Amino acid sequence: MSTDRAARAxxxxxxxxxxxxxxGVVLLAAxxxxxxGLGASGAFASTAAGAVAAIAPAQAAASPLFAHYLTAPxxxxxxxSVELLGVMVGxxxxxxxxxxxxxxxxxxxxxxxxxxxxxxxxxGVLMAAGAVFARGCTSGQALTGGALLSVGSWLFLGVTFAxxxxxxxxxxxxxx
Amino acid sequence: xxAPLVAESASLAQTLPAALVIGIAFGFALERAGLGSARKxxxxxxxxxxxxxxxxxxxxxxxxxxxxxxGRFGWLDVDALYVPQxxxxxxxxxxxxFGAGLVTAGLCPGTACVSAATGRIDGVFVLLGLLGxxxxxxxxxxxxxxxYESTARGAWTLPEWLGLAQGTVVAAVVVLALVAFAVxxxxxxxxx
Numbered sequence: 008m009s010t011d012r013a014a015r016a017x018x019x020x021x022x023x024x025x026x027x028x029x030x031g032v033v034l035l036a037a038x039x040x041x042x043x044g045l046g047a048s049g050a051f052a053s054t055a056a057g058a059v060a061a062i063a064p065a066q067a068a069a070s071p072l073f074a075h076y077l078t079a080p081x082x083x084x085x086x087x088s089v090e091l092l093g094v095m096v097g098x099x100x101x102x103x104x105x106x107x108x109x110x111x112x113x114x115x116x117x118x119x120x121x122x123x124x125x126x127x128x129x130x131g132v133l134m135a136a137g138a139v140f141a142r143g144c145t146s147g148q149a150l151t152g153g154a155l156l157s158v159g160s161w162l163f164l165g166v167t168f169a170x171x172x173x174x175x176x177x178x179x180x181x182x183x
Numbered sequence: 184x185x186a187p188l189v190a191e192s193a194s195l196a197q198t199l200p201a202a203l204v205i206g207i208a209f210g211f212a213l214e215r216a217g218l219g220s221a222r223k224x225x226x227x228x229x230x231x232x233x234x235x236x237x238x239x240x241x242x243x244x245x246x247x248x249x250x251x252x253x254g255r256f257g258w259l260d261v262d263a264l265y266v267p268q269x270x271x272x273x274x275x276x277x278x279x280x281f282g283a284g285l286v287t288a289g290l291c292p293g294t295a296c297v298s299a300a301t302g303r304i305d306g307v308f309v310l311l312g313l314l315g316x317x318x319x320x321x322x323x324x325x326x327x328x329x330x331y332e333s334t335a336r337g338a339w340t341l342p343e344w345l346g347l348a349q350g351t352v353v354a355a356v357v358v359l360a361l362v363a364f365a366v367x368x369x370x371x372x373x374x375x
Binding site for chain 2: 030037040042043052084089107123144146151167168
């Protein structure tokens with residue numbers, strides 16, 4: 008009953024241009040406040056570095072990815088991890104205010120929940136590999152680097168969206 | 184006034200409040216835009232819903248213009264901003280893998296956090312995949328070190344590459360965004 012009521016009460020999302028402009032102000036505030044932009048994938052890289060360093064310190068130190076996060080103050084004191092915790096808090100607050108928090112597996116009607124979760128996990132693995140070689144993801148490269156007119160960021164942005172558009176027809180069944 | 188107010192290299196203790204406040208605002212804006220929903224996010228790749236493009240380009244243009252004008256007026260030291268380094272070939276390959284992962288998962292690392300925080304189990308599985316992938320790729324990367332570090336160009340910007348004034352490139356990006364918005368609106372009107 009309560010989920011039924013929540014679903015009925017859920018408000019529509021904001022205008023994308025307005026939400027985007029607000030996001031741009033947040034990004035600009037980050038530049039002005041601490042001289043850096045937003046990010047996400049780095050938090051996963053530093054957490055992975057910390058976990059591997061705890062179990063296999065030699066292998067962690069040998070990795071060009073992990074070694075970067077093992078310098079002082081260490082992988083558990085990463086700015087991006089704190090920022091991402093904030094993202095989760097902010098997202099929950101926004102969704103709660105609009106009646107949009109709901110325990111669910113979001114999927115196409117033809118797709119089983121197990122298939123959706125497998126695709127979600129596999130997509131996550133692929134994005135991790137991509138973010139390692141790209142030195143960032145949609146937040147740190149495409150958005151932040153894009154606003155700072157970095158050549159590599161625009162290259163990443165273009166290749167990412169072109170690839171997603173090109174592969175979308177193969178995954179049509181998973182999304183419609 | 185001279186910004187940045189705190190140096191990019193400052194200790195975490197000094198930048199912690201900024202991390203939390205900026206993170207909360209970032210998450211709030213993403214959720215408001217509907218980008219915590221995988222089905223809404225991938226709608227773009229099927230020509231149904233271009234929210235991703237509209238949100239991203241609006242944000243990019245606002246931040247870019249803000250940096251440009253604050254720098255012009257001398258209120259922001261643009262040279263103190265951290266510009267991501269360019270590695271041409273690794274980043275192109277990274278985009279290929281990331282794009283494939285994006286359309287498979289339906290969420291990116293940031294929006295997966297939004298999805299998970301708002302009760303979606305698929306978002307949690309994207310986060311698990313990201314973490315597992317980072318462990319695996321991080322361990323294997325030692326065998327690809329030469330490629331990983333190849334074609335390094337440092338902090339390299341479009342005005343430097345194209346040999347154009349910064350203002351010219353900024354104006355071109357604004358025009359590009361407006362054209363992209365117009366094309367998106369046209370596609371959305373045609374969608375069933």
